[in-house]
Amino acid sequence: MASHYRxxxxxxxxxxxxxxxxxxxxxxxxxxxxxxxxxLAVPIALAxxxxxxxxxxxxxxxxxxxxxxxxxxxxxTYLNDAPLLGLLMLVALIVTYAVLGAVIHALALPAIVVTxxxxxxxxxxxxxxxxxxxxxxxxxxxxxMTIKPPIAPxxxxxxxxxAAAAHILIIRSRVGTVLRGVGGNARSVERAGWSVIRLKAxxxxxxxxxxxxxxxxxxxxATSADANIALRYTLISIAGVILGGGEFVGGKISPxxxxxxxxxxxxxxxxxxxxxxxxxWQIGAQGTILILVLAARLIFRRKGLEV
Amino acid sequence: xxxNEIVPIVALTKAKKHFGAVRALDGISISVGSGDCIxxxxxxxxxxxxxxxxxxxxxxxxxGRIEFANGTDPHAAGVRSVFQELSLCPNLTAAENLLVxxxxxxxxxxxxxxxxxxxxxxxxxxxxxxVRVDVEIDTxxxxxRQMVEIAIGFAPRGSEARLVILDEPTSSLxxxxxxxxLAHIRQFCADGGAVIFISHMLAEVFSVANRIVVxxxxxxxxxxxxxxxxRQGLVDAMGHVxxxxxxxxxxxxxxxxxxxxxxxxxxxxxxxxxGLSGLAGHGQAAAxxxxxxxxxxxxxxxxxxxxxxxxxxxxRDGILPLWSILRNVSISILQQGARWGLVDxxxxxxxxxxxxxxxxxxxxxxxxxxxxxxxxxxxKVLFSRALASPAPIVVMDDPMRGxxxxxxxxxxxxxxxxxxxxxxxxxxxxxxxxxxxxxRVFVFRDGEISAELTGAEITEERILEASFQMQEAS
Numbered sequence: 001m002a003s004h005y006r007x008x009x010x011x012x013x014x015x016x017x018x019x020x021x022x023x024x025x026x027x028x029x030x031x032x033x034x035x036x037x038x039x040l041a042v043p044i045a046l047a048x049x050x051x052x053x054x055x056x057x058x059x060x061x062x063x064x065x066x067x068x069x070x071x072x073x074x075x076x077t078y079l080n081d082a083p084l085l086g087l088l089m090l091v092a093l094i095v096t097y098a099v100l101g102a103v104i105h106a107l108a109l110p111a112i113v114v115t116x117x118x119x120x121x122x123x124x125x126x127x128x129x130x131x132x133x134x135x136x137x138x139x140x141x142x143x144x145m146t147i148k149p150p151i152a153p154x155x156x157x158x159x160x161x162x163a164a165a166a167h168i169l170i171i172r173s174r175v176g177t178v179l180r181g182v183g184g185n186a187r188s189v190e191r192a193g194w195s196v197i198r199l200k201a202x203x204x205x206x207x208x209x210x211x212x213x214x215x216x217x218x219x220x221x222a223t224s225a226d227a228n229i230a231l232r233y234t235l236i237s238i239a240g241v242i243l244g245g246g247e248f249v250g251g252k253i254s255p256x257x258x259x260x261x262x263x264x265x266x267x268x269x270x271x272x273x274x275x276x277x278x279x280x281w282q283i284g285a286q287g288t289i290l291i292l293v294l295a296a297r298l299i300f301r302r303k304g305l306e307v
Numbered sequence: 308x309x310x311n312e313i314v315p316i317v318a319l320t321k322a323k324k325h326f327g328a329v330r331a332l333d334g335i336s337i338s339v340g341s342g343d344c345i346x347x348x349x350x351x352x353x354x355x356x357x358x359x360x361x362x363x364x365x366x367x368x369x370x371g372r373i374e375f376a377n378g379t380d381p382h383a384a385g386v387r388s389v390f391q392e393l394s395l396c397p398n399l400t401a402a403e404n405l406l407v408x409x410x411x412x413x414x415x416x417x418x419x420x421x422x423x424x425x426x427x428x429x430x431x432x433x434x435x436x437x438v439r440v441d442v443e444i445d446t447x448x449x450x451x452r453q454m455v456e457i458a459i460g461f462a463p464r465g466s467e468a469r470l471v472i473l474d475e476p477t478s479s480l481x482x483x484x485x486x487x488x489l490a491h492i493r494q495f496c497a498d499g500g501a502v503i504f505i506s507h508m509l510a511e512v513f514s515v516a517n518r519i520v521v522x523x524x525x526x527x528x529x530x531x532x533x534x535x536x537x538r539q540g541l542v543d544a545m546g547h548v549x550x551x552x553x554x555x556x557x558x559x560x561x562x563x564x565x566x567x568x569x570x571x572x573x574x575x576x577x578x579x580x581x582g583l584s585g586l587a588g589h590g591q592a593a594a595x596x597x598x599x600x601x602x603x604x605x606x607x608x609x610x611x612x613x614x615x616x617x618x619x620x621x622x623r624d625g626i627l628p629l630w631s632i633l634r635n636v637s638i639s640i641l642q643q644g645a646r647w648g649l650v651d652x653x654x655x656x657x658x659x660x661x662x663x664x665x666x667x668x669x670x671x672x673x674x675x676x677x678x679x680x681x682x683x684x685x686x687k688v689l690f691s692r693a694l695a696s697p698a699p700i701v702v703m704d705d706p707m708r709g710x711x712x713x714x715x716x717x718x719x720x721x722x723x724x725x726x727x728x729x730x731x732x733x734x735x736x737x738x739x740x741x742x743x744x745x746x747r748v749f750v751f752r753d754g755e756i757s758a759e760l761t762g763a764e765i766t767e768e769r770i771l772e773a774s775f776q777m778q779e780a781s
Contacts, residue, residue, distance in 0.1 A: 184396030192408035
């Protein structure tokens, strides 16, 4: 019951925002318009799923933005020039993430500190690889991200695919359920004979995987990279998870909601553009939307408790 | 089957477990075979939880041996445990919780099958339970959660439960449901299973166990068939002398003016101990919570609070798990000693030290983390926290779940003492024995007060009568 409510609010917020956008700019209600609105949502949705994997096990990742930037830099340089080496580097990054998860659990370190430290490592590496903006997207990636599927634009189809894949992985599958259990009560999972350190490594590894996908998708869209290209993803991804009905602790997350949350945040930026709001005010306005939605959720939950 | 009778499911030989200098278990030899139902009793900190953790593989012994029916793996031997502090994942459904401990679930289609499995188990143990298995655990009541946890313990889970360890399984269940559980345990043992039953409710131990093991300070001090124990003998073996409850206490006590009056009919006078009774989950906890919230403010926390609260679900709304014992006690009095918004650390330390002695918290140093204490001692910390505050009204939501008899006697005495000084207590309890300590008792049924009993009227029969009366008609 509670989990059904959890998904309702993100859907309603997206629908309201979408309705308002169409009202302001009816021409957006087309294949091309939708693609334009949601184009940048794909990497954000992937990054949000990555963040969700970490929040699922009661941690938080402050290095995600820098990590996605680093991946983007590698994709625009090594993956394009020497695909095998590039691929190897990306795999190494995912493994590093998994190891980080294991270390954080084994030494009982606060994830917030470790990931904050790692964000400088990722940022430094990105600058090292690409000191000034540049690089080129591999052709196959470019064509994948600009593909024009029938009926719905790429951004919408990709979001649905991402949401479905994450839902099956986290909500329906056996290992996903146990991973959520780690967030809910790690002791009980351990008592049942699971190795929590491996599960945490898995959660972090999955976050690394989705982070890598986010960076690649971003380069596919932007065609080049820059060491600071995705720094804002850290906070956007956290906001997306929470907006999508997730909670910071207790393993309560919703992959579908997280993707919807990412779409809502992307749309909020476009909506404010349509309002002709000066960019100076946009960040504040985005924050206001976020606070409104979260306040609505709190009210819903109070009501839900009393009923 | 034949083999089962020779090889015990689990056998410990001189098992010892030390935590630093603390000898939690000091050489235990015990063996459990099929058909056994062992009652394990002992006061708080006697080593019961450690013993359970050795048997279920959560800890390994410092010295000595532990052997299972087929090798060294407790899971393979069919050993299951149901813990005192509810240990399900609150964000998962009952079926998903079963999956966490299910070793042989197929990757697909498990949701429905496991839902059925846990439901079947619930149906067989608690007929007519009405628990939903498709909702997240944290939306269930504490009794329902306990029922789900027990059901998961007995569920097949791809193999077969051979030995189920139940640690205070009935402490949050009401009498009727507890009886269903006891009946199931008897049936389970008759069918060749084994149970280790840990409870502070001695009547239950006597009614279900065929052998009783008494632990004291990490050692087995007595192990005999149930029939060889008398209730008094058992209590003596545990090392606590329970003075017979002084009948009706002193009726001559004078109470002050009425200090609590709710529109539900609940009232209390100054210096009175008022009990809330009835079957578990009939609105007592909600009545107390309403009272507490109406008398306290979320905005101001003045220097002189009117009400303090002793939580029953100490994991959820009691202890601050990351803090020391000292800080857990002193949180209620930070305001009183604070000057210019700064905490008076010296005074807090002396208060905590004082309560450590007065209520007997078993620790060398109050600066130890609160989680280093056993469950009953954690509860004592919560009592200290409430009683250290100057609030004239103390609200207690079934605070003695899983607390041993000795501690209970200490706390009863302390409550009487504090009441004499003019404090008022509102006390919800699922145990009739505790309710009989009260000056006045309100019995709840279906969220309403169904009877008000005073003095000599407070008897188990009268309370049961008021709890059940119309139950059959509805």
